[in-house]
Amino acid sequence: MTAGFIFAQFLTGLSSASSLFLVASGLSLIFGVTRIVNFAHGSFYMLGAYLAYHLIEWLPTGILPFWGSVICAALIVGVVGVIVEVVILRRIYHAPELFQLVATFGIVLVMQDAIFALFGGEDKFGSRAPGLNGVVRIFDEPIPQYDLALIALGPVVLISVWLLLNKTRWGTLVRAATQDRDMVAALGVNQAWLFTSVFFLGSALAGLGGAVQVPRESINLLMDLSIIAEAFVVVVIGGMGSIVGAFLAAVLIGELNAFGILIMPQITIVLAFLVMAVVLIVRPWGLLGKPDAIQHAGDQIDMPLREASLPGKLVGLLVIAALVAVPYVLDDFGIVLATDIIIFALFAASLHFLMGNSGMVSFGHAAYFALGAYASALVFRHLGGSMELALLIGPIAAVVGALVFGWFCVRLSGVYLAMLTLAAAQIIWSITYSWGDVTGGDDGMLGIWPSEWARSKPVFYYLTLVLCGGGVLILRKITHAPFGYVLRGGRDSSVRTESIGIHLLRHRHFGFAVAGLFAGIAGSIYVFSKGSIFPDEAAIPRSIDGLVMVLLGGVHTLAGPLVGAGVFRLLEDWISRLDFWRAILGTIIIVLVVVAPQGIAGFFHTLAIRFGLAKGRESL
Amino acid sequence: MLELNSVNAGYGKARILNQLSLTVERGKVVALLGRNGAGKSTTMKTVIGLLPVTSGQVTFQGEDITRYPCHRTAQLGMGYVPEDRRVFPDLTVDENLEVGRQPPRDARPPWTPAQLFELFPNLLERRHNQGKQLSGGEQQMLTIARTLMGNPQLILLDEPSEGLAPRIVEQMADTIIKLKESGMTILLSEQNLHFARLVADQAYVIEKGSVRFSGSITELDSKPEVLATYLAV
Amino acid sequence: MSAQVNMATTEVLRVDTLCKSFGGVDAVDNVSFTVQQSELLALIGPNGAGKTTCFNMLNGQLKPDRGTVSLMGENITGWDPRRVWRRGVGRTFQITATYSSMTVAENVQMALIARHRKTFSLFSRATRLYVTEALTLLELVGMQSQAQRSAGILAYGDLKRLELAIALAHDPVLLLMDEPTAGMAPGERAELMELTAGIVAERGLSVLFTEHDMDVVFGHADRIMVLNRGQLIAQGDADTIRNDKQVQDVYLGGGSMFAAEGSDHA
Incomplete structure (x- = not known):
């Protein structure tokens, strides 16, 4: 490795940092003001790339048309961002974080199908930028001129945005709104338009980030989720809402990728995670971030837990009886679907335990599901095909994973915690995806079948019912136990919990492991129910599935995850046969968040209160 | 100047204000007294538009503002100083003032930072400091100064004396009296009777979101049963 | 004591x-x-x-x-x-x-659970622990009549x-x-x-x-x-x-x- 090569690699890192910075700064800006973690930001980036590609192809070749296309693409994306803000997000600014996140993921799904419908599914390769298609020799290494232009673009945008924020009245208002938006409104500023303008700028920056990538990267439908994970890492390292921090972090991650690829190709995200973990432990709010001044008032006050009433217990018994009767009533197809639902009920219940009861919102709960599944599959493959042993080791692996990642995660709170969990899941995903020799990579692992005695559909169903249904009951028991109450208390007031002598961090860490354990059990059973396992089980959409299930059921109801898992699987089973099922699912999710934020179970619970079947909140 | 007519309001389904009616006349300082939870802060937030009115009517300078969003009410000339001294912590004193700036609404000359620094001399030497670096008293001064930058004709002051040292509370009282002399109308909520007696012309005592007494401060002092029942004095 | x-x-x-x-x-x-x-x-x-x-x-x-x-x-x-x-x-x-999502009594019970180092207990019912002690303490501050109300809605x-x-x-x-x-x-x-x-x-x-x-x-x-x-x-x-x-x-x-x-x- 010569010095020239290292320098060239360094410049490559800087140039990819520029695009990353554009995306991350937009994300950070939007989060700072609206407090929304916008998953759809990656979709804006992807849209920017597609629009620029087609504009460039359509217009005659030339310097002006090229840069004109790039800028037009950014502006169009900005307008799309405004539409999304005005039509959807404006209605959910006061909803809890989880709802906002899930809604923006609904937007991701809709945008994926929209872009597919407009531009087609095949990968696209942009031509080089006119006027910048040569190379410059630096230390004898060829450096593309376009890369040098990108290296310059980053600081130019940084300075422009910084000036805009610090030297204009608009910027002062935006920074004020970041700290206290109601107060800004009380001082006579129309915050709706302030938010919309921020959304325009943020989305346009994402679009610009995508547009400038056209000459460098292939354009495809996977760009959205791959950039969003990186952008999250950058924003968290830099500090939420800090533009300068985002720049520093983008450079850091850009360089890490440039050099990491030489040492550990494919799994540079692991390096990024390690850096992020180290940064967050030294500076819990990122390099230039500040402690969150605003308490999250979005979450409404929860009711105290009550022991189930007599009608409640009867309903519970009826549900159990119905579950036991499933193999006698349904055909094989129905039994398989029911098995699926019970597995996901446990997955959702474990996420609910973490999120609803303990206030630790996880964007990456699929990590522990996948850890359980892959560990089971590997044990089965390499240790003589024993399902029993696999079902034992799988959950243990998930707990170990949860203990390791949890150690970092529980030290943080709110959005930071959520993003760290997402990064953890991305690591598991990239390991399963890249470590082909062991995990089979993209091809997954096949032929993981249950032991002889459990191979019939009804028997396997009962096995699932005992392990997963039992898991749900145990989780419920823990929720009502002192340990569950400590976590609940920690969610309500960490100050109070610490001041009555409870080591909250330790309890949260253990709680994280408990949630990981039950997700792992669900994953272990899942792999045998399907006979195979693929990296998709660790990917972002799987984590979001869990969130949607919890949301469908209602965050504040213990029965919620079960109802949610059932409804979600049936729904998925039905619409996945349709064209544009992503867009349909995405639309359903968005409508649900906007219209029925208390979820299905919560909705029925409210009904039950109204008819006197359940105890409600006292009035004041 | 301000009139509330049988207003019901609250958070979500919880109704805090119950058929509340009150009037604030131009140029007067009116104190809203009552226990914690009686609905004083809710009244303030409802008037400025941070909380929705479920029924009833709010009129400001003859205009029905019942359904106005917060920023529109503020632009009409109403200033709001919240109870917990919400300065923008990362903005400097100057920037905090800039956020509050609105064009003047009548012939009177608009407030300038220079005039405000005369009114609150402590702020001048700290004008380049961030909000979070100020002491509690300075923050309270800044929230009032920031509101004045909007050239309001009526100011809502929510518990201005809360959590401040007695000496600072006295300064606060002086400031309010000066503002009144300049023609400002003020509606303030208070727990501190000493303070209310110093500055207010008129008082409303509220309990459970309804008015239980209205009259001048001296009338209030002559009614020990009102003081005992609603203020537990 | x-x-x-x-x-x-x-x-x-x-x-x-x-x-x-x-x-x-x-x-x-x-x-x-x-x-x-x-x-x-x-x-x-x-x-x-x-x-x-x-x-x-x-x-x-x-x-x-x-x-x-x-x-x-x-x-x-x-x-x-x-x-x-x-x-x-x-x-x-x-x-x-x-703790706004717990009753008044449960708030005090939590402190008692912490005092008796029962915070890692997984299967007992939290609401049934130290009830008498909690009520005694609530009586001391004149809150026993509100023991079962949600702390989130207290004055x-x-x-x-x-x-x-x-x-x-x-x-x-x-x-x-x-x-x-x-x-x-x-x-x-x-x-x-x-x-x-x-x-x-x-x-x-x-x-x-x-x-x-x-x-x-x-x-x-x-x-x-x-x-x-x-x-x-x-x-x-x-x-x-x-x-x-x-x-x-x-x-x-x-x-x-x-x-x-x-x-x-x-």
Whole structure:
């Protein structure tokens, strides 16, 4: 490795940092003001790339048309961002974080199908930028001129945005709104338009980030989720809402990728995670971030837990009886679907335990599901095909994973915690995806079948019912136990919990492991129910599935995850046969968040209160 | 100047204000007294538009503002100083003032930072400091100064004396009296009777979101049963 | 009830030359004082004088730069807050911190569960533990009739009393109260302080509190200390403090914000 090569690699890192910075700064800006973690930001980036590609192809070749296309693409994306803000997000600014996140993921799904419908599914390769298609020799290494232009673009945008924020009245208002938006409104500023303008700028920056990538990267439908994970890492390292921090972090991650690829190709995200973990432990709010001044008032006050009433217990018994009767009533197809639902009920219940009861919102709960599944599959493959042993080791692996990642995660709170969990899941995903020799990579692992005695559909169903249904009951028991109450208390007031002598961090860490354990059990059973396992089980959409299930059921109801898992699987089973099922699912999710934020179970619970079947909140 | 007519309001389904009616006349300082939870802060937030009115009517300078969003009410000339001294912590004193700036609404000359620094001399030497670096008293001064930058004709002051040292509370009282002399109308909520007696012309005592007494401060002092029942004095 | 009962007239807390600075500014500068058993001691001073910093060092949330804190003769300087709590220092907060998604009784039960180190228990029912003890504590602060209500909907004054019950759950020898009457109506303030004084007398614990309402301070504190710019500038009874020229200058002002001498409560 010569010095020239290292320098060239360094410049490559800087140039990819520029695009990353554009995306991350937009994300950070939007989060700072609206407090929304916008998953759809990656979709804006992807849209920017597609629009620029087609504009460039359509217009005659030339310097002006090229840069004109790039800028037009950014502006169009900005307008799309405004539409999304005005039509959807404006209605959910006061909803809890989880709802906002899930809604923006609904937007991701809709945008994926929209872009597919407009531009087609095949990968696209942009031509080089006119006027910048040569190379410059630096230390004898060829450096593309376009890369040098990108290296310059980053600081130019940084300075422009910084000036805009610090030297204009608009910027002062935006920074004020970041700290206290109601107060800004009380001082006579129309915050709706302030938010919309921020959304325009943020989305346009994402679009610009995508547009400038056209000459460098292939354009495809996977760009959205791959950039969003990186952008999250950058924003968290830099500090939420800090533009300068985002720049520093983008450079850091850009360089890490440039050099990491030489040492550990494919799994540079692991390096990024390690850096992020180290940064967050030294500076819990990122390099230039500040402690969150605003308490999250979005979450409404929860009711105290009550022991189930007599009608409640009867309903519970009826549900159990119905579950036991499933193999006698349904055909094989129905039994398989029911098995699926019970597995996901446990997955959702474990996420609910973490999120609803303990206030630790996880964007990456699929990590522990996948850890359980892959560990089971590997044990089965390499240790003589024993399902029993696999079902034992799988959950243990998930707990170990949860203990390791949890150690970092529980030290943080709110959005930071959520993003760290997402990064953890991305690591598991990239390991399963890249470590082909062991995990089979993209091809997954096949032929993981249950032991002889459990191979019939009804028997396997009962096995699932005992392990997963039992898991749900145990989780419920823990929720009502002192340990569950400590976590609940920690969610309500960490100050109070610490001041009555409870080591909250330790309890949260253990709680994280408990949630990981039950997700792992669900994953272990899942792999045998399907006979195979693929990296998709660790990917972002799987984590979001869990969130949607919890949301469908209602965050504040213990029965919620079960109802949610059932409804979600049936729904998925039905619409996945349709064209544009992503867009349909995405639309359903968005409508649900906007219209029925208390979820299905919560909705029925409210009904039950109204008819006197359940105890409600006292009035004041 | 301000009139509330049988207003019901609250958070979500919880109704805090119950058929509340009150009037604030131009140029007067009116104190809203009552226990914690009686609905004083809710009244303030409802008037400025941070909380929705479920029924009833709010009129400001003859205009029905019942359904106005917060920023529109503020632009009409109403200033709001919240109870917990919400300065923008990362903005400097100057920037905090800039956020509050609105064009003047009548012939009177608009407030300038220079005039405000005369009114609150402590702020001048700290004008380049961030909000979070100020002491509690300075923050309270800044929230009032920031509101004045909007050239309001009526100011809502929510518990201005809360959590401040007695000496600072006295300064606060002086400031309010000066503002009144300049023609400002003020509606303030208070727990501190000493303070209310110093500055207010008129008082409303509220309990459970309804008015239980209205009259001048001296009338209030002559009614020990009102003081005992609603203020537990 | 606890070990210190027969140690009447003893010194509960001794603070010796305590110092803490932030970024070169002395927040607490060479402060020394003692708290006697059954004493209701007020710590007053201008906003930013260092009262909260002082409290944070007493209960372990902050480590002092210099100086020592001794509780019942034992040096507890630099202990972490949980250990200080276990040794008998309770605290209530200026902004109430209770569990809004639990009932009033469960709030107190949580403190009892923590005291009995049952927090990792996975399968017992939390709501059935230490019910009697919790109700006894709630009775002490006059909250037993509201035991089954959700803490999230309590009136402010009741939240303050609930906090008191929670703080008493581990039988503290010293209670730190941060502006206990902030945000209350005048009469409610007096009620809460009388309740506190009653508990102090009955249980033999000591209370150190900060406060800006001089009616409360002059009416209820056995002794008053004044902190200004991190230094103790005066201490003594109500009359001494009221007539101290320096205290008037930096803190009390012209005297219009509290009842005149002789018209105190109690």
